[in-house]
Amino acid sequence: MQIIIYDNAEQVAQNAAQWVLSLLKDKPHPVLGLATGSTPIKLYNELVKHYKAKRTSFAHVTTFNLDEYYDISCDSPQSYRSFMQHHLFDHINIETANTFLPTCNKDQDPRKQGLDYEAYIKQAGGIDLQILGIGANGHIGFNEPTSSLRSRTRIKTLTQQTLLDNSRLFKSNELQPSLAMTMGIASIMDARYILLMATGKHKADAVMQMITQGVSSNCPASILQMHENAVILLDKDAASKLPDHAYYEWVNEQNQHLNEKFGLFHKF
Ligand code: PGA
Numbered sequence: 001m002q003i004i005i006y007d008n009a010e011q012v013a014q015n016a017a018q019w020v021l022s023l024l025k026d027k028p029h030p031v032l033g034l035a036t037g038s039t040p041i042k043l044y045n046e047l048v049k050h051y052k053a054k055r056t057s058f059a060h061v062t063t064f065n066l067d068e069y070y071d072i073s074c075d076s077p078q079s080y081r082s083f084m085q086h087h088l089f090d091h092i093n094i095e096t097a098n099t100f101l102p103t104c105n106k107d108q109d110p111r112k113q114g115l116d117y118e119a120y121i122k123q124a125g126g127i128d129l130q131i132l133g134i135g136a137n138g139h140i141g142f143n144e145p146t147s148s149l150r151s152r153t154r155i156k157t158l159t160q161q162t163l164l165d166n167s168r169l170f171k172s173n174e175l176q177p178s179l180a181m182t183m184g185i186a187s188i189m190d191a192r193y194i195l196l197m198a199t200g201k202h203k204a205d206a207v208m209q210m211i212t213q214g215v216s217s218n219c220p221a222s223i224l225q226m227h228e229n230a231v232i233l234l235d236k237d238a239a240s241k242l243p244d245h246a247y248y249e250w251v252n253e254q255n256q257h258l259n260e261k262f263g264l265f266h267k268f
Helices: 009-026 039-052 080-087 110-123 160-169 185-189 201-212 220-226 245-262
Strands: 002-006 031-034 062-065 067-069 129-132 154-157 179-182 193-198 230-235
Touching: 002 009, 002 245, 009 039, 009 129, 009 193, 009 230, 039 080, 039 193, 062 080, 062 110, 067 080, 110 154, 110 179, 185 220, 193 201, 193 220, 201 220, 201 230, 220 230
Parallel strands: 002 230, 031 062, 031 129, 129 193, 193 230
Antiparallel strands: 067 179, 154 179
C-alpha cells in the first residue's frame, strides 16, 4: 500500500485527479471504476475543470460504478446514476453508452444481473483504475462488514450505520432503499490500480483499521493490504490515528523521484 497524507481534502482531490489524468494520457481506451458518496465529489469537480480547460478528454473512456440502489429508477434524484450524471457525466465528453452501473429492478434476477455486470467489465478489458471511498464502518462499495472477501457483484442488505450515514441524502417523506447492488470485494481487487480517498476525522478509525490491523471481513477495506497497486490518499484528519507519518513522508519523497522519471503507472 502506498499511503499519501495531504493537508486537506482539496489536495487529496487534486492529486487523485492527477492519477486519473495520467491514466487517460497513457491508455487509448481506459476503463475507470467510479464511486459515489461525498468524498469523490471534489475529485469529479477537478476532472470537470481539467476537461473544460481542454487538458483531457473522456471520449474513449469506459466507466463502471461500484454500486446502485436496488429497484430504483435511473431518473430518481437519489439514484447513483443521477449522482454521476449530475457530478460528472453531464459535464464531460463521455459517451453515455460507455457508462455502466450495476442496476437491478425487482423483475430482474439480481444473481443474473450481477453475473452480467462482471461479464461487461471483463469484455471492456477489466478496470484499470478503481476509485474508492471508505465507509466509517470500513466498507468499500456496499460491501459491508462480514462481506465475503471473494464476493462478486451481487445484492447486499445495508447496515443500520450505512443507512444512517446516507439518510442525509433522502427527504423525510422519501423511501430510502435498504438493498443495493454492489461490485464484490473480489471484483474490486481485480482492478489493476486502486485509488482510495478518505477525508475527515469520522474516517480515522476505519483508515487505521484498514492499514494497521489484520485483513478481516470486519473491515472490508483491509483487503487492500493484499492488492499489488493500492494507493491511499488521506487528509490529515483521516490519517490522525495512523502511527509513523514520518515514514510515509519519507517513502513518498522516494516515490516522487520515480514518478517524475517514469510516470505514475507501470505500463499496462
Ligand atoms: P462518503 O462515503 O464519501 O459519503 O463518506 C464513502 C463510502 O461509504 O464509501
